[in-house]
Amino acid sequence: MPQKFTIKEIAFQAGLSPATVDRALHSRASVRQVTKDRVEAAIAELDRQYAAARLDGRKFTIDVVIQSPKRFSRAVRQAFEDELPLVRPASFRMRFHLEESMEEREIIAKLYSIARRGSHGIVLKVPATVAIETCLREIGARGVPIVTYVTDVAADLRLAYVGMENRKAGATAAHLLNKMKSPKRSKILLTLSSQTFQGEEQRRVGFLDYFARRNPTQDIVSVSEGLGVNRTTKTLVLGALEAHPDIDSVYSIGGGNRAILDAFAEARRPIDIFAAHDLDRTNKQLLQDGKLSFVLHHNFRQDARRVSLLFLKHYRLVPDTIEIEEADIGIAVPL
Numbered sequence: 466m467p468q469k470f471t472i473k474e475i476a477f478q479a480g481l482s483p484a485t486v487d488r489a490l491h492s493r494a495s496v497r498q499v500t501k502d503r504v505e506a507a508i509a510e511l512d513r514q515y516a517a518a519r520l521d522g523r524k525f526t527i528d529v530v531i532q533s534p535k536r537f538s539r540a541v542r543q544a545f546e547d548e549l550p551l552v553r554p555a556s557f558r559m560r561f562h563l564e565e566s567m568e569e570r571e572i573i574a575k576l577y578s579i580a581r582r583g584s585h586g587i588v589l590k591v592p593a594t595v596a597i598e599t600c601l602r603e604i605g606a607r608g609v610p611i612v613t614y615v616t617d618v619a620a621d622l623r624l625a626y627v628g629m630e631n632r633k634a635g636a637t638a639a640h641l642l643n644k645m646k647s648p649k650r651s652k653i654l655l656t657l658s659s660q661t662f663q664g665e666e667q668r669r670v671g672f673l674d675y676f677a678r679r680n681p682t683q684d685i686v687s688v689s690e691g692l693g694v695n696r697t698t699k700t701l702v703l704g705a706l707e708a709h710p711d712i713d714s715v716y717s718i719g720g721g722n723r724a725i726l727d728a729f730a731e732a733r734r735p736i737d738i739f740a741a742h743d744l745d746r747t748n749k750q751l752l753q754d755g756k757l758s759f760v761l762h763h764n765f766r767q768d769a770r771r772v773s774l775l776f777l778k779h780y781r782l783v784p785d786t787i788e789i790e791e792a793d794i795g796i797a798v799p800l
Contacts (some may be wrong), residue, residue, distance in 0.1 A: 470511050473791055479507035512784045523555045525585040525776060530562045531614070532591050534720055536692040538563040540745040541614075544765030545772075552773045555782065560584075566692050567591070573600045579609075586610045586776045592661030593618045601789075605641055610779045611727060616664030624779055626772050629763045629792045631664045635671025637794055638716050638740045638761055645738050646756065651713040654705055656698065657689035658719030668718045668742075686712060693720035695727075702728035713727075714738040723747060726756055744797055755799045763792040 469588050472490070476483045480548055481503060491503040498584045529545065531538045542561055549557040562575055565686040572591050577600065579587060587604070591597060601611060601622045615628040642653065655672065657665045669687070676683045688705050691698035698721030706712060706728060717725060720739050729736050741748055751757045771792075777783045 469783070470508065474511060475504060475507050476771070478511055479503045484550045487710075502671075509784075509786070512786075518589075523782065524558065525559065525780075526558045526583075527586045527772070527776065528560045528562060528579045528584045529588045530572070530579070530591060531589075531616075532564055532567050532572070534565055535563075536745045536747045537693070537720065537743060538565075540743070541765055541768075545769045548766040548769035549773055552770070555777065557773060561594060565694060569594055569596055570667040572597055576600050576604055580604045580607055584609055584778070586612065587774055588612050588614050589618075589677070590614045590616055590662075591660060591711060592616075594661055598622055610776065612775055614768065614772075616656075616662040618663065619754075625775050627768050627775070627790075627792070628664065629761075629794050631667035632671035632674075633762050634742070634794055635668035635673075635718075636675045637671075637796075638668070638678075639672045639675035640742055641759060641796070642714060642716060642738055643676065643683070646714060647737060651737070652684040652686050652709055653714045653716060654712045655685055655716045656686045656689065656691070656702065656719055656721070656725065658691060660689050660694035661721075665718050672716060673717075684711075689719070691719065691721055691724075693723035695721055697721075699724035699728045703732060706732045706734055712736065715740065717741040722751055722757065726751075744795075752797060752799050760797040762795045762797060764795070768792065 471484050472483045476486045479486065483501065485496070485500060486504055489501050529542070531541060542563065545559055547560065550637060567575075569592070573596060576587070587609060590613070593616070598618055601618060605611060610624040611622065612621045613626045617623075617626045655669060657669060660666055673685065676685065686705055686709050688701040691701045702725050712734065714724060717740065720742070726736070738758045739756065741757050741760050742762065744760055748757060748760050752760060771789050774783065774787060774789050778785065778787065
């Protein structure tokens with residue numbers, strides 16, 4: 466057993482005599498299992514108390530770098546601002562760097578700037594390009610921990626990933642859409658904001674893999690690089706509708722859902738099933754209006770809590786025994 470604490474401290478916490486604790490710690494004979502369990506529980510409780518005492522008054526500055534449409538980044542920022550003040554006794558100060566679109570060089574320059582300025586950690590949602598991953602490797606070597614959010618990079622470049630399991634999410638969308646779709650022969654439109662976002666690509670792979678196994682004759686048309694921005698997304702969707710007059714369902718991985726609806730309306734085409742991601746303000750309204758068939762989502766505030774625990778564990782300010790659960794996939798439907 467570890468002996469971070471004195472025998473006297475453990476004995477006081479366990480309500481046992483120091484001699485009994487000494488025998489239990491050194492696995493001597495004639496010590497009952499129930500006594501060993503009490504000693505282990507006392508040490509675990511002292512660990513928690515010790516971590517809490519070290520946390521008291523500690524301040525952490527975390528940089529959140531997100532490339533996404535405003536509707537998503539606003540929802541994430543609100544969740545972090547609502548949740549992180551509740552983390553006590555440590556306190557977190559968040560610096561937000563939120564952009565709808567950034568060139569690769571701009572992302573790299575921003576990350577280096579954060580590292581030079583100093584940060585206790587970076588929460589990151591950006592494309593996983595070779596140059597960006599090279600930058601992350603250098604920043605990590607400087608001791609700045611990185612947590613990827615919603616979309617991932619190579620595992621050795623970050624502390625952890627926070628968000629739903631994207632391949633599973635794509636397969637879930639495929640399963641529901643396959644069950645709901647009418648038997649008539651028609652195509653599904655799959656839209657991504659960009660293939661350089663690893664999370665979106667994993668959703669696409671999960672979706673396509675499900676249909677390859679369960680319904681291999683289903684035709685799926687993909688468009689990408691609209692970056693979830695309404696204008697570019699609408700243009701891409703209009704092009705797909707013109708080229709494929711039998712598209713009647715949509716799996717929107719990358720957002721821009723109002724633009725997708727506008728494109729179908731402009732082309733005078735109905736949508737049989739419309740599956741989307743994230744319960745941001747726009748999608749909540751579209752669900753309420755009956756424009757979306759279902760939305761896959763996870764809890765952004767729980768994500769913020771996971772992020773705080775990951776950084777606290779990294780700095781050894783909470784016990785390693787604390788488990789950080791993966792995000793569940795929620796499904797919202799029109800009421």
